[in-house]
Amino acid sequence: MSFSWPGIREGLARTSTTFQFHQCFRALRRREDVLRSFRDQAALLDALNRTSGDPEHKNRILTALVRSAQRDGPEADCALTLLLLALWPGLDAVMRRARVRRLGTPDELASEILARATEAARSLDLQRVSRIAATLVMNIERDLGRAMRRESDRQHLHGEVDPDWIVAAPSWAAQGQMRTELHGDLTTLIGRDTDLVLGSALDGFSQLEMAQRLGVGEAAARKRYQRATARITQDI
Structure with a gap:
C-alpha cells in the first residue's frame, strides 16, 4: 500500500470532522476532565497547535489523549487521531530529517512514521514519562532510524550473497x-x-x-x- 505523507494528514483531518468522530469526542470529554472546556475537536486541536498557551496544560491534555488511546473501542481511535494531529508539527519535522538522511523513500518513511507513532502512543508508560510530546517524537525518530538502518543493512547483505552458496540449515x-x-x-x-x-x-x-x-x-x-x-x- 502506498502512503503519501500529505495524504495521511488530510485523511486524519477528514476523519476528525465526521459525525461519528464528534460523538466519540463528546464521550472523551465526559471521561477526561481536562477536555471538558473544549466545545469540539477543532477547538482542542487549535489550542494544542498554538505556539502560545500553558505548556503544562497542553501536556495534561496530551496525557489524557494517550491514556484514552490505550483503551479499547472507538474512543481510543478518536484519541489516537487527535494525538497524531496534535503531534503533526513534530512528526513532520521527523519526516523532513529522515528524507534528508535518505532513510527510505517518501512512501516508506510515511508508513513507518505513522506505524511507529501509533505503536509509541499505545505503548507509552505514563508512569515514567513527564513530557509527552517530546518523548513521543524523540522515540519515534530514534526507532525509525534504527529500523530503516537494519532494513538497509539486511538488503545490502542479501544483495552480496550468491544464492548458489546458500545451503539449507542442518536439521x-x-x-x-x-x-x-x-x-x-x-x-x-x-x-x-x-x-x-x-x-x-x-x-x-x-x-x-x-x-x-x-x-x-x-x-x-x-x-x-x-x-x-x-x-x-x-x-x-
Whole structure:
C-alpha cells in the first residue's frame, strides 16, 4: 500500500470532522476532565497547535489523549487521531530529517512514521514519562532510524550473497549431534568450564546470567571464562 505523507494528514483531518468522530469526542470529554472546556475537536486541536498557551496544560491534555488511546473501542481511535494531529508539527519535522538522511523513500518513511507513532502512543508508560510530546517524537525518530538502518543493512547483505552458496540449515537432530560433539571436545580441553563457555559464546547468555545458572559469583565466572577461552586459543 502506498502512503503519501500529505495524504495521511488530510485523511486524519477528514476523519476528525465526521459525525461519528464528534460523538466519540463528546464521550472523551465526559471521561477526561481536562477536555471538558473544549466545545469540539477543532477547538482542542487549535489550542494544542498554538505556539502560545500553558505548556503544562497542553501536556495534561496530551496525557489524557494517550491514556484514552490505550483503551479499547472507538474512543481510543478518536484519541489516537487527535494525538497524531496534535503531534503533526513534530512528526513532520521527523519526516523532513529522515528524507534528508535518505532513510527510505517518501512512501516508506510515511508508513513507518505513522506505524511507529501509533505503536509509541499505545505503548507509552505514563508512569515514567513527564513530557509527552517530546518523548513521543524523540522515540519515534530514534526507532525509525534504527529500523530503516537494519532494513538497509539486511538488503545490502542479501544483495552480496550468491544464492548458489546458500545451503539449507542442518536439521534439529543434526544440530543436536554437533552440539554433543562440540561439548565433548571442549570438555576434554577445558573441563568444567565447558557449559560456561558454550552458554556465553554460543547461546547468547551474559556472563552474569551464566554465573547465576552455575551458582558462582560474576567475577569468578568472568575469570573462568577468560582462562578457558585463552586455553582454547592456545590449542587452536
